[in-house]
Amino acid sequence: MDGFGTDCHATTVGFTVLTINPRGDDGTVGSGPSAPVLELRHVAKSFGHVVALRAVEMRVYSGEILALVGDNGAGKSTIVKILAGVYQPDDGEIRVRGTVVRRMNPRMAGLSGISTVFQDLGLVETLDVATNMYLGQPLTRFGIFAKRAAMYRGAAITLRDLQVRVPSVRIPVAELSGGQRQSVAVARAILVDHPIVLMDEPTAALGVRETRQVGKIIDNLKDMGKAVVIVSHDLEFVLEHADRVQAMRLGSVRGVRRRRDFNREEIVGLITGLVAGDDPSQARGDHLEVRS
Numbered sequence: 194m195d196g197f198g199t200d201c202h203a204t205t206v207g208f209t210v211l212t213i214n215p216r217g218d219d220g221t222v223g224s225g226p227s228a229p230v231l232e233l234r235h236v237a238k239s240f241g242h243v244v245a246l247r248a249v250e251m252r253v254y255s256g257e258i259l260a261l262v263g264d265n266g267a268g269k270s271t272i273v274k275i276l277a278g279v280y281q282p283d284d285g286e287i288r289v290r291g292t293v294v295r296r297m298n299p300r301m302a303g304l305s306g307i308s309t310v311f312q313d314l315g316l317v318e319t320l321d322v323a324t325n326m327y328l329g330q331p332l333t334r335f336g337i338f339a340k341r342a343a344m345y346r347g348a349a350i351t352l353r354d355l356q357v358r359v360p361s362v363r364i365p366v367a368e369l370s371g372g373q374r375q376s377v378a379v380a381r382a383i384l385v386d387h388p389i390v391l392m393d394e395p396t397a398a399l400g401v402r403e404t405r406q407v408g409k410i411i412d413n414l415k416d417m418g419k420a421v422v423i424v425s426h427d428l429e430f431v432l433e434h435a436d437r438v439q440a441m442r443l444g445s446v447r448g449v450r451r452r453r454d455f456n457r458e459e460i461v462g463l464i465t466g467l468v469a470g471d472d473p474s475q476a477r478g479d480h481l482e483v484r485s
């Protein structure tokens with residue numbers, strides 16, 4: 194049996210089949226219907242004199258899309274990188290399914306079921322599309338060269354299923370357009386079938402058709418019962434897809450609301466400081482956060 198081929202097939206089929214299943218029925222995510230699958234408590238992070246995050250609270254639940262919004266430098270990518278284990282917080286806790294993760298690192302993030310699309314995409318320019326998609330996965334350690342054909346087939350099937358158009362999975366990422374690279378990064382994040390998916394500006398370089406496609410992918414991930422965090426400057430996209438919106442300003446959480454309780458003007462007001470945010474001293478209380 195071909196390990197690569199089987200895995201690719203399972204992932205691809207899983208994506209298709211699970212989209213028509215009710216969410217949360219795979220038993221792999223969440224520790225109860227109302228328990229956050231992923232949580233930040235009182236997280237702080239500074240880079241030298243720059244305070245990137247202060248006392249940040251965040252809760253993400255299975256089967257929902259949480260959007261993180263805020264101006265440039267508000268701390269959104271720092272949150273994503275802390276959850277992905279790229280940065281260590283100076284203070285506070287990360288909890289996955291209720292359990293504190295003391296030293297999150299990229300490997301631990303993977304083991305915790307966290308998959309990430311970084312704002313800078315994290316693709317290796319000189320490697321081809323398929324190799325980028327499978328890079329860092331445990332399967333690659335078991336003889337990527339012996340299983341290249343299956344890898345290329347798997348990458349091609351996954352991209353086709355996601356309606357991502359690239360000239361070939363055998364060309365180096367350096368030869369792709371910005372939008373194609375972004376689509377490959379999104380495809381790579383969902384290929385591993387993790388229950389928690391973080392996407393930092395997944396549509397920044399995309400055209401209308403591709404943005405709509407990523408929106409569909411995100412909605413599908415939610416329907417599969419996954420917890421999805423998207424960072425986006427595109428408020429229309431956020432209002433169309435997110436269940437809850439967390440507004441950040443200057444490293445602090447200024448408000449968390451169900452999407453239907455937020456309008457565009459209030460979000461813009463919170464992220465620009467024109468609307469007073471929720472009392473930060475209350476930020477740890479559950480009442481700040483209203484689930485749909």
Ligand SMILES: Nc1ncnc2c1ncn2[C@@H]1O[C@H](COP(=O)(O)OP(=O)(O)OP(=O)(O)O)[C@@H](O)[C@H]1O
Nearest residue numbers: 240243244245263264265266267268269270271272
């Ligand atoms: N590696 C780093 N070294 C020094 N400062 C950093 C580093 N990463 C982030 N910062 C600083 O931390 C703050 C938050 O940055 P972050 O990238 O999280 O913002 P962001 O909300 O993602 O912004 P954008 O919308 O522009 O992507 C900024 O002031 C930034 O300059």
Ligand SMILES: [Mg+2]
Nearest residue numbers: 269270271312
């Ligand atoms: Mg950013």
